[in-house]
Amino acid sequence: MAVERVRVMTGSNYDVIVVGGGPGGLAAAVHMAQKGLKVKVFEKKKVLGKPVRCGEFFPYKDEMAKLLPRVKDLDVLDVPSNAADNKCSKIRVVSPRGKVFEFPFNSFILDRHIFESHLADVARSYGAEVDVGIQVHYYPDKNGVGPSPEKVVTSDLVIASDGFPSETAAAAGLPEKEYANPYSVATNMQYLMTDLEVEQDVAELYMDPRYSPGGYGWIIPKGEKSANVGIGIREPYVKREWTIRDLLVGFIEKNKVASNRLRGGKRASMVADSLPVDGPLKRTYTDKVMAVGDAAGMVMPTNGGGIPTALITGRLAGEAAVRYFESKVPLSSYEDAWKEQMGTEMENSRIMRVVSDRFMGHGFMFHLMLRLIGTERISDVIMCQMPSNMDKIFHLLA
Numbered sequence: 001m002a003v004e005r006v007r008v009m010t011g012s013n014y015d016v017i018v019v020g021g022g023p024g025g026l027a028a029a030v031h032m033a034q035k036g037l038k039v040k041v042f043e044k045k046k047v048l049g050k051p052v053r054c055g056e057f058f059p060y061k062d063e064m065a066k067l068l069p070r071v072k073d074l075d076v077l078d079v080p081s082n083a084a085d086n087k088c089s090k091i092r093v094v095s096p097r098g099k100v101f102e103f104p105f106n107s108f109i110l111d112r113h114i115f116e117s118h119l120a121d122v123a124r125s126y127g128a129e130v131d132v133g134i135q136v137h138y139y140p141d142k143n144g145v146g147p148s149p150e151k152v153v154t155s156d157l158v159i160a161s162d163g164f165p166s167e168t169a170a171a172a173g174l175p176e177k178e179y180a181n182p183y184s185v186a187t188n189m190q191y192l193m194t195d196l197e198v199e200q201d202v203a204e205l206y207m208d209p210r211y212s213p214g215g216y217g218w219i220i221p222k223g224e225k226s227a228n229v230g231i232g233i234r235e236p237y238v239k240r241e242w243t244i245r246d247l248l249v250g251f252i253e254k255n256k257v258a259s260n261r262l263r264g265g266k267r268a269s270m271v272a273d274s275l276p277v278d279g280p281l282k283r284t285y286t287d288k289v290m291a292v293g294d295a296a297g298m299v300m301p302t303n304g305g306g307i308p309t310a311l312i313t314g315r316l317a318g319e320a321a322v323r324y325f326e327s328k329v330p331l332s333s334y335e336d337a338w339k340e341q342m343g344t345e346m347e348n349s350r351i352m353r354v355v356s357d358r359f360m361g362h363g364f365m366f367h368l369m370l371r372l373i374g375t376e377r378i379s380d381v382i383m384c385q386m387p388s389n390m391d392k393i394f395h396l397l398a
């Protein structure tokens, strides 16, 4: 009832408009619509989740509970069985010199089109409108969002979930542009490869400064002899006159371990996109707008994973919107919530990324560092946990 009254008083078309129908925006929409808010999502892609710009690696809920132990409600990470193409039970890290470190870790390999369509269906079932194939812009002076200033739809709140860099967050005055320095942003490129003989229950990460400078390479098996094969790089670490495509082809054809695994495979399709890897934006809300997922820098800096954190922050923003309409709680409650529930892990992960940056440029040093810290601590670092007894050293080196 309280919700209804606010909308009637302000005369807006919607309580909340969500710009971007990826995991973050859709998770927010599901929660808000379920709680009775009038919600509209605009997604510029014609088909949700397609083309896929993602390795689609997605930890099981109980793995995420270890990774982000303070998150109160992880149900937002539930995956319907038809949205998983494959399951892996291990992660294997390969050093620049080919040494292998392997540890158990359960994950789904998603079909993001099915996953995001499912979220949209759930949001619609609660009454949300999800419009696809419409690119919109945020016009703060017109109090709304639309494909042009003449076609604005108004709302009391806006959720910026349009990925990175977020035009919506920037238009709202959030520090999106300040974030975008070349050390803070990775460029990822990936082929879907077929006709492969790769092991299907191991996701592989390759630390190889030659072909993934400033990032890492991956082989993520998708089932049926296929895999997402990609690299993430950061510009300042690229020493040769190579494009990212040259580097990816180099990784596939010349990395000693990967080239053996991928021999005979066919490259079916290619995608590329940028990713924020320096932790959350310094500010993630205004009095009217909340930024979630990539738009807010919510990617785990040591592993580049952003689907779970987009879902979690989307849900937290949805909860803050409900509080706003029910009892006028300001949107700062969103930032308070994500800081309380995942702020420490995101900051630890950022610090560990900054420290490993010091070794990234040198293959041998990086190899040595991996050998010294060993499998258990490598697993901690990748999973955003400060390895025991090492927090002082990491803080000192950062």
Ligand SMILES: Cc1cc2nc3c(=O)[nH]c(=O)nc-3n(C[C@H](O)[C@H](O)[C@H](O)COP(=O)(O)OP(=O)(O)OC[C@H]3O[C@@H](n4cnc5c(N)ncnc54)[C@H](O)[C@@H]3O)c2cc1C
Residues within 6 Å of the ligand: 019, 020, 021, 022, 023, 024, 025, 042, 043, 044, 045, 049, 053, 054, 055, 056, 057, 058, 134, 135, 136, 137, 161, 162, 163, 164, 167, 188, 189, 190, 230, 271, 272, 273, 274, 275, 292, 293, 294, 295, 299, 304, 305, 306, 307, 308, 310
């Ligand atoms: C190559 C690559 C591989 C990756 N692999 C993994 C992985 O294996 N596991 C993992 O967890 N993460 C991975 N990530 C990161 C992950 O894809 C993102 O962190 C995640 O998708 C973030 O979700 P989001 O909802 O915040 O943003 P997005 O998924 O980017 O969704 C934003 C949506 O907004 C839409 N949009 C943008 N602008 C507008 C506009 N003006 N109007 C309307 N709609 C708009 C976009 O079309 C898009 O659908 C990878 C990223 C890349 C680039």
